[in-house]
Amino acid sequence: MTVSLTSQDPARLAVDALVVAVAQQDGAPSVLGADRLPAELRTQLADVAALGVTGAADEVRRLPGTGLAATVLVLTGVGPADRITSETLRRAAGAATRELAGTASVGLALPADDTESVAAVAEGALLGAYSYTRYRASEAAKQAPVSAIQVVTAHPRDREALAAVARAEVVAAAVHGTRDLVNAAPNDLYPAAFADAAKAAVKDAGAKGLKVTVLDDKALAAGGYGGLIGVGQGSVRGPRLVKVSYSPSRAKVKVALVGKGITFDSGGISIKPAAGMEAMKSDMAGAAAVLHTVVAAARLELPVAVTGWLCLAENMPSGTAQRPSDVLTIRGGKTVEVLNTDAEGRLVMADGLVAAIEEKPDVVIDIATLTGAQVVALGHRVSAVMGTDDVRGEVVAAAEASGEQFWPMPLPADLRAGLKSKVADIANIGDRFGGMLTAGIFLQEFVGQTPWAHLDIAGPAYNERTAHGYTPVGGTGVGVRTLLALLEGRAPAS
Structure with a gap:
């Protein structure tokens, strides 16, 4: 997919579909920029409400392109006219390109006359133009996403706008790469295969300073990685720890990202209910986000050293699986009593x-589809962030800047008592209530005094409901944009 900027008259734009925005103004829908459309079409759109259009967010309608060079006119809702933000533009552009799958070229005549809005429209359009067809046998079912996108702006040659578009292409590629991994079937994406995918992503990036190191079963055992070994021992496909590092020259800032990569989570001996277990192929979304964040940082040539740790294992029940009451020794020597094998993510993390x-x-920063309690607390679209107060605030600010939703949560000291073990340093589960916070407290035990944040993306990482905005059904790629924004915020001023 490519994005270009143009100042051409939208009516004369040679594309298959032209997209314009509809806002809700004074209780009625209004087409923004209608004055740039042909008179015949303006007359048709004067009473757009009669066409059943409301201007609500996520609403997309197609009309004949009367008087346009484009075949189709597409109306995309942006909601209230006085509340249009970068994120509403991002979602409106994404909703349009998502609905236009199978259309080769699209022109976007949305409000985009400054760098921020150009970036939002370009990024949203790219994020919406995604499809996953790896397992479709029928060519008819393989509806190609929009491949060529033109954004109408008054300043098509502005350096900052062009740089924003180039960044949007890198960001979208990272999100798409994350989605592809999350959507892959677990018989194809097991720990060793994920490690190979990481090598391929680094090679394909063609960026300087990228390196991959893989620790296999034997290396993990020799290194004392008891969490990964314990969780992975029930599967015939052993665990891996993948280190993806980006080391630019003379970097003064060093950031570590740790991602949960359970390529399939059956729950182990503490097996999950059958209903809904198929979604557990997505339990590696954190590791996928980390991989593609590091690759994107390298492609953007950020002056920040970033190391990603992908904690990969398959949690299966078998004669060799770990049992409730087993005691594991984590890297560094701390022991954990496993009271529930379905609380496995925190062990590898x-x-x-x-x-x-x-x-x-x-x-x-760690990122993981860690707890069902996150979904109970915040639902399917809002992720949680815990950790050191300043870093937690930094994550929230990065999320707001990038258009993702992260909500700050506490780590109450009194919940630590629930993790006491009768035989080990700590147990892997605590009280039922406040389970998301307890999981964060467990991870806190392993970070010492290092500034840290824990991102729980259990619900938002995998969309089992309907598509919305630029978010498809299946893997969403959540977290990538927030992590990139955080890295950019940490970069020294040039």
């Missing part, structure tokens, strides 16, 4: 956090 902190980063 503990290994990854210890390994990350051994390299003395300035800050460590």
Whole structure:
């Protein structure tokens, strides 16, 4: 997919579909920029409400392109006219390109006359123009996404606008790469295959300073990675710890990212209910986000050293699986009593956090589809962030800037008592209530004094409901944009 900027008259834009915005103004829908359309079409759109159009967010309608060079006119809702933001533009553009799958070229004549709005429209359009067809046998079912996107703006040659479009292309590629991994079938994406995918992503990026290191079963055992070994021992496909590092020259800032990569989570011996288990192929979304964030940072040539740790295992029940009451020794020596094998993500993440902190980063961020309690607390579209107060605030600010939703949550000290073990340093589960917070407190045990934040993306990482805005059904790629914005915020001023 490519994005270009143009100042051409929208009516004369040689595209298959022209997209314009409809806002809600004074209780009625109004087409924004209608004065740039042919008179015949303006007359048709004068009473757009009669066409059943409301201007509500996520509403997309197609009309004949009367008087246009484009075949089709597409109306995309942006909601109230006085509340149009970068994110509403991003979602409106994404909703349009998502609905236009199978259309080769699209022109977007949305409000985009400054760098921020150009960036939002370009990014939203790219994010919406996504499809996953790997397992479709029929060519008819493989509806190609929009491949060529033109954004109408008054300043098509502005350097900052062009740079914003180039960044949007890198960001969208990272989100799409994350979605592809999350959507892959678990018989194809197991720990070793994920490690190979990481190598391929680094190679394909063609960026300087990228390197991949893979620890297999034997190396993990020798290194004392008891969490990964314990969780992975029930599967015939062993665990992996993948280190993806981006090391630009003379970087003064060092950030570590740790991602949960359970390529399939059956729950192990503490097996999950059958209903809904198919979605557990998405339990590696955190690791996927980390991989593609590091690759994107390298492609953007950020002056920040970033190391990603992908904690990969398949959690299966078998004669060799770990049992409730087993005791594991995490990297660094701390012992964990496993009271529930379905609380496995925190075990592999503990290994990854210890390994990350051994390299003395300035800050460590972990991201994981960690708890069902996150969905209970915040639903399917809002992720949680816990951790050191300043880093937690930094994540929230980065999320707001990038258009993702992260809500700050506490780590109450009194919940630590629920993790006491009778035989080990700590147990892997605590009280039922406040389970999301307890999981964060567990991870906190393995970060020491390093500034840290924990992102729980359990609900938002995988959309089992209907598509909306630029978000498809299936893998969403959540977290990538927030992590990139955080890295950019940490970059020294040039």
